[in-house]
Amino acid sequence: MAQCLVCKSTIEKGQYCDAHLIAKKNLEEKYKDWQTAFGKLSWKDYLTRMANNQDIPIGDWAREVADYLLKKEK
């Protein structure tokens, strides 16, 4: 048994629970759209916006993943 890196819940295998895994996939997929929209945007800047900008209507689970990945980057 393992623990989800984000919420510490018990999982059978892997690094993320189902909810945070979907959220992570969504974050990665949408990064391209954000790069297109702004012309240039680093992964770190993207995560910073996602984790900290309260005006962005991102889902709570996706924000938790962004926050975790950002801390990991740092």
Added chain:
Amino acid sequence: MVNYLCISEKPTAAKRLATALDQQGKPKKLPNPRNLAKVPVYECRRNGDTIIVIPALGHLFSTVEDSSRGWHYPAFSYKWVPSYIANPKHGSRPFIAAFKKYGKDVDEVIVATDFDLEGEVIGASIAKFACDRQLTDVKRMKFSTLTKEDIVDSYENLQPTVDINLANAGFARHEIDWLYGINLTRALTLSIKHSTGRYKLVTTGRVQGPTLKFVADRERDIQTFVPIPRWVIDAKIILEGEEIPLEFNKKFVPTFAEAEKIVSDVLDKDGVVSKISSREFSQNPPLPFNLGSLQSEAYRYFGYSPSRTLRAAESLYLSALISYPRTSSQQFPGSINLKAILKDLTKNDLFKTRANKLLTIPKLKPTKGKKKDPAHPPIHPTGKKAPASLGGDANNIYKLITCRFLAIFGPPAVKKSLRLDIEVNKQIFFLRGMKVLKKGWLEYYAPFGKVDEIELPDLAKGDKVNISSIVHKQSYTQPPARYNPNSLLKKMEEEELGTKATRASIIDILYSRGYIEDDSINATDLGFAVIDTLEKNCPDIISVELTRNLEKEMESITTGDKRREIVLMESIKQLKKILESFYEKEKIIGVTLQEQVQNLKQRQRMLGLCPVCKQGDLIITRSIRTKKRFVGCTGYYKKLCSWSAPIPQAGYASPTKNTCKHCGFPMLTIRKKGKRPYTICPNWLNCSGTPKEVLDNYQNNKAEALESVIEDSEE
């Protein structure tokens, strides 16, 4: 001379039936012995015959397990018993006794309950179990309104038997719902008990599971949603001193660079009116109300939940003000005298003018939808004058139904949409206008269906306009909207889950079981835990397709295509398969379910990374010694960090997603019943953002001081 016993569904309906059936309009209320004192029994005389009218109290008989094995699954043996045996609090005992007493002496039994699935089961079960009659010998009164005319007409044209197919379909539905509910609930609950030794009642049902899945799936989409940025061009012009907003040709601009270019193209430039166009179109009158569209419209105009609308509609039906509301029909049969109803409505001041105007139309033709219901017509007023005392929900719903009834006869409304294009340096902006040319049916539907007319400014092609401001504003794609009780009901209808009579109550059950919450429906942690576990281990329990197929099977009993016994056997076979696969994984399911509940509890306690040691997490926990609640670092268990702080003891504490702007600690919210929730920093003792008076008031380690100060500042 014949003696009849007439079974009514409710006491209110029984009184109305008795008054209509008695030739003098004065039925005799028979004195009853003490054990039947609560049951109103009416005796009516008609054409030399005697009719005894007795009400039921909803279902007087229900299913219970026919076994003494205790709490186990699978449980497939059941029997029909009086409801007071299944539930000792059910007040059915005197009613059953009354039916037994009067039922044995009469020549004929007539079922006069509502003509639908539930009504047929109520009547058929009383005739069969209390009056000891064969269903083929039981007569049926079939009516769609409780007006005297309809009641007398249905009595004089008695159906030779009850609708046996409908009754069988109703019996089968009760039995199948009971089998699924009891077995699935026991399986879930016992899985936790057998694998962890803990008792936690987890309930589900045949339609409940798939409905909860809709909500959980939607919530998952919302919580994992990542938006895409986009820009809106916000431009204004000034005309006669008034600032008017313009719409840009594209609703959203996908890139920042494009948005910048548009603004720089337009900035400080004048615009020219390049085109003025208009389009006339007609809008047909709405369709007659069935239950679904009435519930939808009542939610739109009054914010009523589907079950609230149904309650109000049922009370109007029992007062004989409207027709039977549990209908899916959108087509009026030729047998209903619509002109007579309109004539009756002219006696009501509120509808007088409109009804009179409609009566001048030589050939009245109501609109007609696709949906048919052989049992009942669309919901319509009976024409009977509403009492002045009619108020609240019933009054609103009555007005809505009557206005809709008037509107379905109206001519189409004719509207004109206008568009004025303004070109600025090759960029196109526009203004929209709307005018109602002919009110048509809208006049009859008022105050509902109101259209806001928008006039265009007095400009002609080639006129110059000054762009007073232009900016781009960032926006984002939005997550899908949560279901509300009305949209969830519509979703169930689309997916063919449940029946028109049961859908609203299934949503209510999900609320009462704590699986969903709020008007903007959100799956609770418990709701998620159940769906997550079942999705992984026993998806059949929450399968929409399986449930829908079962609905179709039950429908086939109503149409006479399948026998009740066959459908029952097939559904038991299917349930057995589900339970076998469940049993194989019982241990895993039990452990997972318990873990999910534990994980969710853990999530509810976890605030975030400890800013002091940066290794452990801050959690809301309790002292083993004092049992008091505080926030501490999980690093304490590894002897890495000893940071901790007291927090208020009263109320429900949960993490927020925010960190304190003064010290960076993850914050928490305290919710207390009847009070506004407030957010605090767990580091409040050392945080520069804590008001001085909190620290001054802080005595004897009581963090409650935070509450009073925060409340004051909020006021």
